[in-house]
Amino acid sequence: xxxxxxxxxxxxxxxxxxxxxxxxxxxxxxxxxxxxxxxxxxxxxxxxxxxxxxxxxxxxxxxxxxxxxxxxxxxxxxxxxxxxxxxxxxxxxxxxxxxxxxxxxxxxxxxxxxxxxxxxxxxxxxxxxxxxxxxxxxxxxxxxxxxxxxxxxxxxxxxxxxxxxxxxxxxxxxxxxxxxxxxxxxx
Amino acid sequence: xxxxxxxxxxxxxxxxxxxxxxxxxxxxxxxxxxxxxxxxxxxxxxxxxxxxxxxxxxxxxxxxxxxxxxxxxxxxxxxxxxxxxxxxxxxxxxxxxxxxxxxxxxxxxxxxxxxxxxxxxxxxxxxxxxxxxxxxxxxxxxxxxxxxxxxxxxxxxxxxxxxxxxxxxxxxxxxxxxxxxxxxxxx
DNA sequence: TGTACATCAGTGAACGCGCGTTCACTGATGTAC
DNA sequence: TGTACATCAGTGAACGCGCGTTCACTGATGTAC
Numbered sequence: 001x002x003x004x005x006x007x008x009x010x011x012x013x014x015x016x017x018x019x020x021x022x023x024x025x026x027x028x029x030x031x032x033x034x035x036x037x038x039x040x041x042x043x044x045x046x047x048x049x050x051x052x053x054x055x056x057x058x059x060x061x062x063x064x065x066x067x068x069x070x071x072x073x074x075x076x077x078x079x080x081x082x083x084x085x086x087x088x089x090x091x092x093x094x095x096x097x098x099x100x101x102x103x104x105x106x107x108x109x110x111x112x113x114x115x116x117x118x119x120x121x122x123x124x125x126x127x128x129x130x131x132x133x134x135x136x137x138x139x140x141x142x143x144x145x146x147x148x149x150x151x152x153x154x155x156x157x158x159x160x161x162x163x164x165x166x167x168x169x170x171x172x173x174x175x176x177x178x179x180x181x182x183x184x185x186x187x
Numbered sequence: 188x189x190x191x192x193x194x195x196x197x198x199x200x201x202x203x204x205x206x207x208x209x210x211x212x213x214x215x216x217x218x219x220x221x222x223x224x225x226x227x228x229x230x231x232x233x234x235x236x237x238x239x240x241x242x243x244x245x246x247x248x249x250x251x252x253x254x255x256x257x258x259x260x261x262x263x264x265x266x267x268x269x270x271x272x273x274x275x276x277x278x279x280x281x282x283x284x285x286x287x288x289x290x291x292x293x294x295x296x297x298x299x300x301x302x303x304x305x306x307x308x309x310x311x312x313x314x315x316x317x318x319x320x321x322x323x324x325x326x327x328x329x330x331x332x333x334x335x336x337x338x339x340x341x342x343x344x345x346x347x348x349x350x351x352x353x354x355x356x357x358x359x360x361x362x363x364x365x366x367x368x369x370x371x372x373x374x
Numbered sequence: 375t376g377t378a379c380a381t382c383a384g385t386g387a388a389c390g391c392g393c394g395t396t397c398a399c400t401g402a403t404g405t406a407c
Numbered sequence: 408t409g410t411a412c413a414t415c416a417g418t419g420a421a422c423g424c425g426c427g428t429t430c431a432c433t434g435a436t437g438t439a440c
Contacts, residue, residue, distance in 0.1 A: 112354065
């Protein structure tokens, strides 16, 4: 925990630092603790400083969600890349999906569990990219026939499981890893 | 909208009125608007009055969630009662599940979408009752073999679909009723 | 290379807001006798 | 049936809190010449 050497008046990358701070606060203290002022504190600037980068609190939130989607997208791609066959890729994506949600529960909930502000173009784009990723995988595995229906069903399953796991609603006696394995194998 | 006739000093059933007010606020203005003071306002009492019935704001929240679970339980029972065969009962429960969530999105999210305070005995009981209801239906339909796994899978599917629908994450072109029908028919 | 100056990105004080909670109080209710 | 009184369930003022946002400001940076 070194003291910042020059104690710069200008931060350098406050925008990025605020997003990073926001995600850390989110994971550590939950959505209720995610405020502009808290992000500013964590980034080591005065609470009025963020104004120059995010006009309103909702803008920062949207941006945090958007970067969450990007990481999420990457995680699913990484999962799929480990497999050869299209069906195996889809199943791997399902596992990666739940793994991501469990690793970043608060960000995941922000991404999927709230009415998100539809204003941010960046967020809109990141969201639709995630959906396209899933439908593509489904189509590759099972063909275009009823692809939408199958994609919705697949998504519902992993999303529901992830949410229940995150919110501690699954029975404590359940072997979650085995349950996930079984469920994805039937995708 | 009659004026309350006697303008009683004592409310009569403030406790019940606060729970009712809380649910209405929840559905109308969302979870962020659900405060002790707002409930008191809606119930027509001073903002300090609830203190006598709910020592803390979390207690009121827990009670609202608990009554939500009770209604939910009832809705699933009603759905199942329309069918004869065990498998058909389970499918009907799935449909009722999603219907309830769509009809009461904010209450549903409060019930399933948050870390709920585990202190309230009433809430704890209502939650485990809902889970038992589902596992019973699964066992009745498919026998005790792998019942837990099957129950989790079923629950994940309907919960995920309900959440995505509530949060407007499903593709706008999707025929939700048909999708739900197809999904439940494969339970 | 040096200087003037516009622009950018911070600071810190102040604003009003609604919140939960506490407190002394008071009106209404119910019970003992 | 009446009365005294304890208890209950309200009131309304006050508290401190953290929040988002605004504002005049100032230090740092970059560009024109």
